[in-house]
Amino acid sequence: MGKITGGCRCGAVRYEAEGTAAHHALCHCRDCQMASGAPVLAWLAMPAEGFSVTQGEPVRYTAPSGSMRAFCGTCGTPLFFVNEAVLPGIVDIQSVTLDEPDAIPPQAQIQLAERRSYMAALDTLPGFDRFPGEG
Ligand SMILES: [Zn+2]
Numbered sequence: 001m002g003k004i005t006g007g008c009r010c011g012a013v014r015y016e017a018e019g020t021a022a023h024h025a026l027c028h029c030r031d032c033q034m035a036s037g038a039p040v041l042a043w044l045a046m047p048a049e050g051f052s053v054t055q056g057e058p059v060r061y062t063a064p065s066g067s068m069r070a071f072c073g074t075c076g077t078p079l080f081f082v083n084e085a086v087l088p089g090i091v092d093i094q095s096v097t098l099d100e101p102d103a104i105p106p107q108a109q110i111q112l113a114e115r116r117s118y119m120a121a122l123d124t125l126p127g128f129d130r131f132p133g134e135g
């Protein structure tokens with residue numbers, strides 16, 4: 001894989017990563033839910049030595065668990081995660097913030113033990129390309 005790039009919604013923070021992804025997983029854990037306000041997060045594990053922030057400086061919050069989560073202090077987009085004890089040598093990138101979020105499809109769902117109950121039956125909900133009544 002070549003260089004991949006991404007950043008936050010407002011454009012203040014940009015990053016790039018190089019190397020081979022270790023894994024790409026959808027995480028349902030409570031920690032991810034609370035850090036993002038979303039029911040599930042997509043994480044692309046990239047080698048730390050190939051990762052760099054190329055513009056701006058994200059806010060970094062380290063939880064008591066030792067997990068550091070970086071996010072844009074202006075627009076709030078969660079960007080990446082580091083926990084040397086759990087994932088040594090890895091920067092876990094929130095892959096939806098990549099410029100090409102679909103380029104590397106996720107291979108697994110993890111932390112299903114903490115998945116919100118409604119997420120298991122997501123396919124049974126009616127779906128709309130935009131909103132109900134808009135065709
Ligand atoms: Zn931003």
Ligand SMILES: [Zn+2]
Pocket residue numbers: 027028029030031032033111
């Ligand atoms: Zn998680």
